[in-house]
Amino acid sequence: MSAAPVSIAVFEFLDSTHQEIQQQLKLLHTLVDAIENEGLNTANRGTARRVLDYFNGEARQHHLDEEKHIFPALLASQNAEVVQATEHLIQDHGWLEENWIQIAPSLEAATGGNLWFDTAELRHALGVFEALYLDHILLEESVAYPEARKRLEGLNTLGMGREMARRRALRSDEVRARA
Ligand SMILES: [Fe+2]
Numbered sequence: 055m056s057a058a059p060v061s062i063a064v065f066e067f068l069d070s071t072h073q074e075i076q077q078q079l080k081l082l083h084t085l086v087d088a089i090e091n092e093g094l095n096t097a098n099r100g101t102a103r104r105v106l107d108y109f110n111g112e113a114r115q116h117h118l119d120e121e122k123h124i125f126p127a128l129l130a131s132q133n134a135e136v137v138q139a140t141e142h143l144i145q146d147h148g149w150l151e152e153n154w155i156q157i158a159p160s161l162e163a164a165t166g167g168n169l170w171f172d173t174a175e176l177r178h179a180l181g182v183f184e185a186l187y188l189d190h191i192l193l194e195e196s197v198a199y200p201e202a203r204k205r206l207e208g209l210n211t212l213g214m215g216r217e218m219a220r221r222r223a224l225r226s227d228e229v230r231a232r233a
Pocket residue numbers: 116117120143147190194
């Protein structure tokens with residue numbers, strides 16, 4: 055396989071993950087509404103589990119993909135605006151993690167049928183999480199990804215794709231071992 059299609063595949067994958075993250079955020083809103091209206095029935099508990107697994111798993115892996123393979127090249131850029139945007143994006147990952155660890159315990163409780171949390175507080179935390187995520191994705195798609203595409207053009211990103219796949223396989227093994 056030539057180098058270019060591989061790098062295109064990596065960016066297609068990153069873009070599709072952004073779509074997925076936005077779908078999961080919508081699902082989380084729908085879930086909070088459903089819990090308020092219907093309580094913790096089987097369907098709502100199942101949705102809570104899926105959303106929890108997504109943000110604990112694939113969303114964190116996506117941040118690692120960017121931190122390992124996209125951001126380092128951008129931090130080495132001569133363009134101060136690109137470097138500043140990248141530093142901002144790295145800081146966002148930390149804030150997103152903080153926001154997520156405020157949301158996750160409520161969802162974990164929901165999966166077990168425990169409604170000890172306040173849905174209004176959960177809705178508020180979700181609003182903060184979502185606003186930050188959407189701004190973050192916008193900055194990545196408007197500045198970071200186009201710049202990284204230029205830098206990676208013509209380079210063989212096969213190793214990048216392999217590392218991303220290997221890390222996910224390792225994580226699935228760990229999750230299975232804990233189950
Ligand atoms: Fe990111």
